[in-house]
Amino acid sequence: xxxxxxxxxxxxxxxxxxxxxxxxxxxxxxxxxxxxxxxxxxxxxxxxxxxxxxxxxxxxxxxxxxxxxxxxxxxxxxxxxxxxxxxxxxxxxxxxxxxxxxxxxxxxxxxxxxxxxxxxxxxxxxxxxxxxxxxxxxxxxxxxxxxxxxxxxxxxxxxxxxxxxxxxxxxxxxxxxxxxxxxxxxxxxxxxxxxxxxxxxxxxxxxxxxxxxxxxxxxxxxxxx
Ligand code: SAH
Numbered sequence: 001x002x003x004x005x006x007x008x009x010x011x012x013x014x015x016x017x018x019x020x021x022x023x024x025x026x027x028x029x030x031x032x033x034x035x036x037x038x039x040x041x042x043x044x045x046x047x048x049x050x051x052x053x054x055x056x057x058x059x060x061x062x063x064x065x066x067x068x069x070x071x072x073x074x075x076x077x078x079x080x081x082x083x084x085x086x087x088x089x090x091x092x093x094x095x096x097x098x099x100x101x102x103x104x105x106x107x108x109x110x111x112x113x114x115x116x117x118x119x120x121x122x123x124x125x126x127x128x129x130x131x132x133x134x135x136x137x138x139x140x141x142x143x144x145x146x147x148x149x150x151x152x153x154x155x156x157x158x159x160x161x162x163x164x165x166x167x168x169x170x171x172x173x174x175x176x177x178x179x180x181x182x183x184x185x186x187x188x189x190x191x192x193x194x195x196x197x198x199x200x201x202x203x204x205x206x207x208x209x210x211x212x213x214x215x216x217x218x219x220x221x222x223x224x225x
Contacts, residue, residue, distance in 0.1 A: 001030070001031055001105060001107075001151070001152075002032045002034070002105065002106045002107075003031070003032070003034070003106075003107050003148055003151070004033075004034045004036055004080075004106075004107070005033065005035050005036065005109045005111065005144050005148070006067065006070050006109070006111065007035060007037070007111040007140070007144070008037070008039060008062075008113055008139075009113075010035045010036075010037045012142070013141055016148070016149065017033045017145075021152065021158060022148070022149060022153075024158065025152045025153075025155060025158040028157060030155045030156075030158055033148060036070060038067065038070055041066040041069040043069070048063070049062060049066045050063060050113070050114055053115060060113075060114040061114060062112060062113060062114065062116065062117040063118060064118040067117060067121050067125070068121065071108060071110075079106060080107060080108050081107055082107045082108070082127045083125055083126050083127045084107060084108065084127070084129070084147070085110045085112065085117065085121070085122060085129045085140075086110065086112060086129075086132070086147070087112060087130070087140070088133075090129030090130045091131065092131050092133070093131065093133075093147065094170065095169075095171060097130070098147075099154060101151050102151045102155060109144045109147065109148070110140065111139055111140030111143070113139045113140070130143075131143075132146050132147070173215070173222040173223065174211040174212065174222065175214045175215045175218060177206075177207040177208075177210035177211045178210060180195060
């Protein structure tokens, strides 16, 4: 999968994809992430990408021209399945959306700043708008990194045990069961005996039970879906 991220702060996206699971995804050529500096597509000599808003009021707005030029330049080289704008008034990101996006081949992600982007970009160039939560951040870079991480770990072959993402929280509308590792006993704190039993069938049953119980306690809304 190829993900092109358009940003005015490429430095913010230097590190998130170069460690751990996403690094492995890139090394295995399962994921290609390109960070594109929007300023390279600015048309005036000051490399301006934002301007005052029509109608007055505080806060700059990202201009239509550099973003349109950037998207069109990318589209002249390959086709894209989605052009995504990260925005607090977008569709709230969840596991089903992430699952669907992980099946695509090429996507563009646009990071907003200041007051956001000129509405004409949203109306004519964007195909999907995604929010990572009901709060406002100062830029779309961290939301973009969240989205790429959530997608990247789902690509087949990225996680060591291919099925392991299937057992994470929110798949099947269930939260994940509790997990334990060595030592078996820390002070007087022990590990549930069933996990040491070696009986895989019983262990699976126990995990499912724990998942359902945890979901019922913490996120009953998931069970009602
Ligand atoms: N004035 C806008 C907020 C702009 S915040 C409003 O009230 O809706 C600046 C940029 O940060 C946005 O353009 C967006 O790209 C990003 N951003 C902020 N919060 C976000 C969130 N919860 N989800 C996704 N992107 C977000």
